[in-house]
Amino acid sequence: MPAATPKPAATKAETASAAAARPAAAPVPASAAARAPTHSHETLDRAVRAMSARMTRGVSPHAAASAWADWAMHLARAPGRQLELAERAQLNFWKAATDAMGMSPGGAPAFTPAADDHRFDHPAWDKPPFRMWKTGFLAMQDWWDCATADMRGARPHSTDRVHFMARQMLDMAAPSNVPPLNPEIVERTVQSGGRNLAEGARNFVDDAVRQLVDGGPEPSDSYEVGRNLACTPGEVVYRNDLFELIQYAPQTDKVEAEPVLIVPAWIMKYYILDLSPHNSLIKYLVGQGFTVFAISWCNPTAAQRDLSLDDYRRRGVMQAIDAVTTIVPDQKVHACGYCLGGTILSIAAATMARDGDDRLASITLLAAQTDFTEAGELMLFVDESQIAYLEDMMWDQGYLSQDQMSGAFRALRANDLVWSRAIRRYFLGVEEQEFDISVWVDDATRMPYRMHSQYLRGLFLENRLSAGRFAVDGRVIALKDITAPFFVLGTEKDHIAPWRSVYKTTLFTDTDLTFVLTKGGHNGGILSEPGHRGRHFRIGHRTPEAHYLDPDTWAERHAPQEGSWWVEWRDWLARQSSGKTAPPAMGAPARGYPTVCAAPGTYVLQT
Known part of the structure; x- marks a missing residue:
């Protein structure tokens, strides 16, 4: 693992926090299911359940x-x-x-x-x-x-x-x-004289052999990370064992003074937001005159089993904010979180608000949930029995593997992603057409044992964040403490973060908030570049003193508009900014952030 670059000086907020005389944080007890076994009988029980869980792919x-x-x-x-x-x-x-x-x-x-x-x-x-x-x-x-x-x-x-x-x-x-x-x-069989069945049988054998040897998807001939995927020019300006921070090279003579930091989900590779050049959200922002930074999370191994949810906040999001505010000094940051990245960004922002850290100029949440009472069909996989079963499997392996995790998502849409695909591939003899997003979907990551257990229990099962029971450093945080303006986006057909669940951010915050509901699903709705045919969105603005509107009433009162929500977000970010300035330098070697390597870095290539 490459060595981490030197840590920068402590931020003003960290110095003030350290100087404050406050009592030591009380330890938060771990659940009985999540803590390490203390007796050989318990170890035997967990080992047996882990073996069973692997056979059922984690389904209790x-x-x-x-x-x-x-x-x-x-x-x-x-x-x-x-x-x-x-x-x-x-x-x-x-x-x-x-x-x-x-x-x-x-x-x-x-x-x-x-x-x-x-x-x-x-x-x-x-x-x-x-x-x-x-x-x-x-x-x-x-x-x-x-x-x-x-x-x-x-x-x-x-x-x-x-x-x-x-x-x-x-x-x-x-x-x-x-x-x-x-x-x-x-x-098709009559027309082709049975060739479709022969080709389907060949596809079936190929897939079966790959499953037996535990091989991943075949490398793509058409798409390659760094060549025509994740190819926006930039430099890695910070690296630790958890993430690489990419700073993208400016493409305009002047840029908005406040930089943008993108926090992607760690469940998949970051480049869903920097896919092909024509549908890269990062490339679009850079071309519109923004200084953009993005986190590229590592693909954790069994050796990183003890990475915690707070590690992702403290050594991930907060370290990235420290780096960005050092490289672009005296400016606040537009923070944007996608999916799980939006959830951990919300936790980080609420902690910053509690501690008096005002370095965020705005917060954007893309298909990200802060309340999990209506988290859609994924909740079918969340109860005490199911989580304990998964925990035992992760305890044995050190992580939740890509195929074990993706199996749950495929099950949510088995009609399309399992059976219809099998018919096309094995009986019609049709090779799946390769797209940039399909290559990205196959490029999944693992989830470390401790972090994923804490995420499932603290957020999905117990819904601590919006219930006022989520503690950071022994003290509870509240989303209502955040004063930075919000831009929150939901997608109409999201089966991972249903838009009505995403909309609940309006219920648990009091600050200025713009909510957008766009056409598409969890990933496709994000890829909504200007000129994309058939796209529409709804947009509404809530001022701090406004009364709450339920999601269905909100949708009735905001008519669809044709076009891309990207343009609306660009304009919103510009309104939250203080004006144009010369682009900052790439990295800050004198302050501990030298350029490490060219984008997209090395962590995105980890398998």
């Missing part, structure tokens, strides 16, 4: 079984609900039967797939006999949706989890996954 069988038991026992005590389901089964059977015989009223299909379900797009699905299989499947899906709806007395988490698992089983058994029942596969 007890959590699944308890959800089914809770749902089934409450259904068994609800004769009215049972009667309703029996009536629905009978109705769906007759609707499917009349549809199969061509006797549906008006000729309309008895059941239609959801708007985002493209399994039955082929026109032959509306012709016999394929229409009968499609309609029967959709009728069964409709019944299960009803059966797993909320039930009085049952835990909502249980019914939601049962609904999710039932949908997973239905997706696996869909007629689109059975070659003789899928008209698209039948048609």
